[in-house]
Amino acid sequence: MKNITLRIGIVLVLLAVVFLASVVAGPRMINPFTADPISREILFSIRAPRSIVALLMGMALGASGAVLQGILRNPLADPYILGISSGASLSAALGILGGLSIFGSFTIPVFAFIGALFTGGIVGVMGWKRGGIWPERLLLAGVGLSFLFSSLLMLMMTISSDEGLRKAMLWIFGDLSMSDWSRIPYGLFFIAGGIALSAMRARALNALILGDEFAYSLGFSPHRERGMLFVSVGLLTAASVSLGGMIGFIGLLVPHMMRFFIGSDSRGLILSSALGGGILLCLADLISRTIMPPMELPAGIITAIIGSPYFLYLLRKKNVLGV
Amino acid sequence: MLNIYTIRKQAALILSICGAILLFSTLSSAEVPRRxxxxxxxxxxxxxxxxxxxxxxxxxxxxxxxxxxxxxxxxxxxxxxxxxxxxxxxxxxxxxxxxxxxxxxxxxxxxxxxxxxxxxTKQIAELPEGIRQIGAAVGARQRAEELALDIERKISSLEQGRRARHALAKRQKVLFIIWPDPLIVAGPRSITDDALRLLGVENIAGDTVSTYPKYSIEEILRRAPDIIFIGKGNGMDRVSDSLLGRLKNVPAVRNGKVFYVSDYLYRLGPRTIKGVEELAGHLDAR
CATH class of the missing domain: 3.40.50.1980 (Nitrogenase molybdenum iron protein domain)
Known part of the structure; x- marks a missing residue:
């Protein structure tokens, strides 16, 4: 355990370094101590909120990936597999098409959040049978809904000649450029809440991974624990999609990377996957806005480009699943 | 006195000329596409x-x-x-x-x-020629020539405006926003960029790789455009309020030089010049 604490400490230090670098570096370097007014404005009202949003999103994705792989007992599970993101995109598109602007500049995030929670609810109901949530049912219901919603979205995009809708939906493929302070409080609330809830149930998750009978014998109610963990995954994913759309890779592969580093104990894994996700997205966003200024590249592409080689390296180097 | 053979010959000649004219005219009318x-x-x-x-x-x-x-x-x-x-x-x-x-x-x-x-046609300067080609292809050469000449006249009067603007001490820096969230602007090789060039102002997004790039907000603050144009689109004014809030210290926003303009510049056709003239009107307004 002491070893794990030390390693989480290392990840935390790395997180701090990457965060600072992402604020100071960019299309141009800014020295916070000698900054002119324009640079100071860039630092505080553009880069700082953007890096915080990147951290929050990355943390939400990393943690929910770790939890989901546990409750579904499936190493291929990621937060988007439950259809939550497709539901979010569809709901945002409907909001835009309906011309609803009740929430001002929050319209898209709010619709995405509602859509994500709604989809999570449907998946939960579909996964429910005989007084509990079953992992296989949950997974298949999520995959089914995901196909349905993304096809409906594609249909809307194909038959609509509304250029505005197409441009507005670019956002869903991962965009952090519009992040400002106003989105941080609610993001922080749901993401901190979700991580705290899942971290508190980490011991139960450990038991669930070994099987329902085992969990039961240790005094955990498998269905109740799974339900609570599922709620936390739903909150985390919904909040992250509504902050900045869909960013792939993190939810799927960061938990595996952290398993190599920390081990499979969920108590350390959830926390370290959150931190690792935050580090990776923050770094990817830094690169995406820095390498081709003044143009910005989608951060989701960069996460996979820098993450995958490292993941493949680990896969060759270490033992996976005891092989 | 005319020989009967000569009359016959002449008649045959006249007939064949008439026939040729008739044939030619039907041929050429067949060449004008109807659908x-x-x-x-x-x-x-x-x-x-x-x-x-x-x-x-x-x-x-x-x-x-x-x-x-x-x-x-x-x-x-x-x-x-x-x-x-x-x-x-x-x-x-x-x-x-x-x-x-x-x-x-x-x-x-x-x-x-x-x-x-x-x-x-890809540039405004090539538009008159493109219109002439279409005119020739559909059999409306004269109307096409009139339209092309009209556009050429307008382009040359816009060029005079450019020379006047060049005489000013400082070249104006302009940003043309196509969509605010995510921020998409008019970059190089777009018709809008061509229009800004014609107007003799600097497009601050003229140096990107992509034609319609996703643009960095902090670079807008740095490059401090004097004028911002926003192309009208679906729900545009509402979304761009939050963007303009973030750009409040940019000269264009501070001095109230943010203009919502028509979408004429999004396609290269008869209305494009109107779009350029619209921008020119905003540039020269005191």
Whole structure:
């Protein structure tokens, strides 16, 4: 355990370094101590909120990936597999098409959040049978809904000649450029809440991974624990999609990377996957806005480009699943 | 006295001349295509401006101007028109744009022994020539010549305005926003960039790789545009309020030099010049 604490400490230090670098570096370097007014404005009202949003999103994705792989007992599970993101995109598109602007500049995030929670609810109901949530049912219901919603979205995009809708939906493929302070409080609330809830149930998750009978014998109610963990995954994913759309890779592969580093104990894994996700997205966003200024590249592409080689390296180097 | 043979000869000559004229005129009228399909909105606009709208039997689903164009039968999108829809309208000539229509589709239509025309115009300066070519292809040379001359006159008067602006001490820096969230702006090789060049102002997004790049907000703060144009789109004013809030210290926003302009500059057609003149009006307003 002491070893794990030390390693989480290392990840935390790395997180701090990457965060600072992402604020100071960019299309141009800014020295916070000698900054002119324009640079100071860039630092505080553009880069700082953007890096915080990147951290929050990355943390939400990393943690929910770790939890989901546990409750579904499936190493291929990621937060988007439950259809939550497709539901979010569809709901945002409907909001835009309906011309609803009740929430001002929050319209898209709010619709995405509602859509994500709604989809999570449907998946939960579909996964429910005989007084509990079953992992296989949950997974298949999520995959089914995901196909349905993304096809409906594609249909809307194909038959609509509304250029505005197409441009507005670019956002869903991962965009952090519009992040400002106003989105941080609610993001922080749901993401901190979700991580705290899942971290508190980490011991139960450990038991669930070994099987329902085992969990039961240790005094955990498998269905109740799974339900609570599922709620936390739903909150985390919904909040992250509504902050900045869909960013792939993190939810799927960061938990595996952290398993190599920390081990499979969920108590350390959830926390370290959150931190690792935050580090990776923050770094990817830094690169995406820095390498081709003044143009910005989608951060989701960069996460996979820098993450995958490292993941493949680990896969060759270490033992996976005891092989 | 005239010999009967001479009369016969002369009559034959006259007859054959008449016949030749008749033949030629029917041939040339057969060359004027009667059923046109336009696969690009700017071509549709040009066809309407040339007064041949009655011969247009099909358009793409993006052809929304003028109002009457919306009521023409649709043959599909620009990148994915339906070959069946095109053939079933029995066109004599299908007009393509090099900008947006797939080359393979043009080859397929040509393979069906239907005549095609491809508009290769990409810049404002080439527009008059493009209009003349369309005029020649659809048999409306005179109207096309008038329209082309009118555009050429307007371009040269815009060039005078550019020289006057060049005489100013400082070159104005401009940003043209196409969509605010995520921030998409007009970059190099876009018609809008061409218009800004024609106007003699600097497009601060003129140095990106992509034509419609996603642009860095902090670079806008750095490059401090004097004027910001925002193209009108669906729900545009509402979304861009939050963007302008973030750009409040940029000279353009501070000095109230943010202008919502029409979407005329999004396609290269008869309205493009109006779009350039609209920008010029804002630039020179005191």
């Amino acid at each position: 046109l399909i336009s696969l690009a909105p700017n071509i549709t606009e040009i066809l309407f401006a040339l007064g041949v709208q009655d011969r247009v039997v099909g358009v793409s689903s993006f052809c929304d101007f003028p109002e009457e164009a919306k009521r023409k039968p649709k043959v599909g999108g620009m990148s994915n028109p339906s070959i069946e829809a095109v053939i079933s309208l029995r066109p004599d000539l299908v007009l393509f744009s090099i900008d947006g229509n797939p080359k393979e589709f043009e080859e397929r239509v040509r393979g069906m022994h239907i005549k095609t025309f491809t508009l290769r």
